[in-house]
Amino acid sequence: MTVLIAFLVNILIATAKTVAAVLTSSASMVAEAVHSWADAGNEVFLLIADRRGARMKDARHPLGYGRAAFVWSLVAAFGIFAAGSVVSIMHGVQQLTAAEPVEDPVVAYAVLGIAFVLEGVSFTQALVRSRAAAHERGTHTWDYVLDTSDTTLRAVFFEDGAALIGLVIAAGSIALHQVTGQAVWDAVGSILVGILLGIVAVMLMRRNIVFLVGANASPEIRARAGRALLARPEIERVTYLHFEYIGPNRLFLVAEVDLAGDATEHNVARRLRAIEQDLEENPAIETAVLSLSVDDEPSLDFSLGP
Known part of the structure; x- marks a missing residue:
């Protein structure tokens, strides 16, 4: 309009x-x-x-x-x-x-x-x-x-x-x-x-x-998204988080997370996919890709930002 x-x-x-x-x-x-x-x-x-x-x-x-x-x-x-x-x-x-x-x-x-x-x-x-x-x-x-x-x-x-x-x-x-x-x-x-x-x-x-050429989301958006991921009961840690604009107000999200519990590989894959689909319900997220964190990777701090 x-x-x-x-x-x-x-x-x-x-x-x-x-x-x-x-x-x-x-x-x-x-x-x-x-x-x-x-x-x-x-x-x-x-x-x-x-x-x-x-x-x-x-x-x-x-x-x-x-x-x-x-x-x-x-x-x-x-x-x-x-x-x-x-x-x-x-x-x-x-x-x-x-x-x-x-x-x-x-x-x-x-x-x-x-x-x-x-x-x-x-x-x-x-x-x-x-x-x-x-x-x-x-x-x-x-x-x-x-x-x-x-x-x-x-x-x-x-x-x-x-x-x-x-x-x-x-x-x-x-x-x-x-x-x-x-x-x-x-x-x-x-x-x-x-x-x-x-x-x-x-x-x-x-x-x-x-x-x-590929622009990242602002630190404020990244911090809010990180806190939103950590607020989910099935996610204990986030060790990697990347946002990239692939269109106006449309983001491609890539994250590495540590899931709660010790489920089998099959169940972990299903849980990750369910979280991805839930994230993609947000109109700003075009595609979300999650993978598991490595044990010795440090957790990201999202305490800063609005």
Whole structure:
């Protein structure tokens, strides 16, 4: 729903900005139109990411298709850089030497104002969702958005945030052009919008690459999971615990445990499998693999963390 709202908003805004760019001949408006069309295109990739990543695991992909979401989100982030940043910067540089006066700036201000309201609605929706998730995990909203494996939420959050900043830059550039009479300020606005998009795109690409190469869960999640395992009456010790994200909000769990009692090998295997199946009932755990600890391995301490 977050992506769909952002997509519809960006289509409306991109259309309005394109018309305004033609009517006003403003370089900043051209950059903003490119920005919104790029965002709309990126939302398509994010919708594909959600759909591909949600496919059920099968024989060829025993851990599921969750990492496909990171791949398509990476493509979407690159789209911001290629279609938004590069085009905006190049157009601004060209306008520096052939700057045209902004015609009918009232049209530009009106479109920018409406766009700010619409982008604000979309950003608020992403912000509310992020705050709720951060509160649930006992962390700051900013930290949650940066660290979350939910690549779609992070992309919408930063794209809409960058859009709001870009609108302020565009309006300020047109205002400086009016005040000073220098059309170069409008071109500078286009360049600044392009730089802003580039920064956001690089940041999003880096975060997706982190999850693609294999990112561990946070120490807090690991500590909570370890304590949850030790709370089970059939587990006496945990000597190894590994989490890895294999998709948005989906984890692969590997642990070595010491079971209570001295059951036969056959019964131990059944008990381990029953625990694995119970753990996989948690929607955040895609697959759990448990094995027995070696006697001389030290027990892990999960006393730290929330």
